[in-house]
Amino acid sequence: MGEEKLIASVAGSVERVNKLICVKALKTRYNGEVGDIVVGRITEVQQKRWKVETNSRLDSVLLLSSMNLPGGELRRRSAEDELAMRGFLQEGDLISAEVQAVFSDGAVSLHTRSLKYGKLGQGVLVQVSPSLVKRQKTHFHDLPCGASVILGNNGFIWVYPTPEHKEDDAGGFIANLEPVSLADREVISRLRNCIVSLATQRMMLYDTSILYCYEASLPHQIKDILKPEIMEEIVMETRQRLLEQEG
């Protein structure tokens, strides 16, 4: 171009830091950054690695060597481990993991080298836009209302019943298949509807906003939360409460 003009290639909001001008698109696929927590679904089991779908442009990769072995042991992965891969994670399983590295083409490499990551058991997955999840110090929250939530940076949010005791020995492989009580299920459904309504109204998602929204929705029935008028009312109340808290 002849004139000295900068034209953005996406439609979004402009952020300027000194001489750095950034245009963040409103709705994009997840762009991985090292250290992010993601929730993903296994799509393929390949030799020595799994392909995980994380709402990004390319499928993420979980290498066998980046996965925790049951019992937390540290040893070189052998041929038997490779053959037993499907025993650990199959196609369709949900996992929580952390981003270890980003390849040059944008694909993300994950690892579950900590006991808090691993296969997810019973719960509800909510898919929102990645731009709505606020970056925080921790993404695993135990909400006081009786459920726990994992806010994946890729927009996948996992709501599940708080486990009574921490299962350190399993290392996140054995899924807890005990029946979940009705009270817990109601809490989880309500939380899920609250998250969906916050996402529809384009509010940032973090533990405080979800909790305030949950409390604002208590007077209504769980299935009513998704109705447009009630949704707006609840989110308005949440927004107000958040502003008061910050101001």
Place this chain on the structure above:
Amino acid sequence: MVEGAAPTAKPGINDTATPRPACLQPSSHKPISKRPQAYLRAPHSHSSSRTGNEIRGSRARALPDRALVNCQYSSATFSTGERKRRPHGDRKSCEMGLQLRQTFEAAILTQLHPRSQIDIYVQVLQADGGTYAACVNAATLAVLDAGIPMRDFVCACSAGFVDGTALADLSHVEEAAGGPQLALALLPASGQIALLEMDARLHEDHLEQVLEAAARASRDVHTVLDRVVRQHVQEASVLLGD
């Protein structure tokens, strides 16, 4: 499936002189409603489009350094005057898909997405001339909404030559009359042409005039699309509390 959201837009295509039949009032503005998919209502044709890049593209066709753009065009049975069932793989759909692909490969920055596939699906809901132009404009909105980086907006318009005057944005009646008609897809900021297509005979002295009419109309479409996108982004940012 990533779906493009539609902002509201009121297109006003200006065409040159000649009085045209009542149904083609150039000042007829039709508001576009906000829908989950990009839905464009131009004065003559309506089309809706969406982009999806969650389909597992074939590994064999993946290009190592850039993205593959795949466009599919389909026409609703109720889009023309007579209800006509169009099978999916027919020649017109394939050709239109190919033209759309060529247009968008020129506009989308494919180097930023190696080994990926970008799918654009366009469906024409009401065809009254200028279907290629409506498809291109709708697809631009969908791609923008999906957050896929592009060089510029792609704005398109058709133009023809009747009785010594160049006309922009032809209707079906004018197209069927048999005169020369061309379709132009333009990148407005730089003035570069993404696609220029004509299959009729036109004297080269008139080409300049017709091209100019199409370019002017495309720029008008660009003004409208630009305004609409900015408004949509502003509304969304306000909600986010930025």
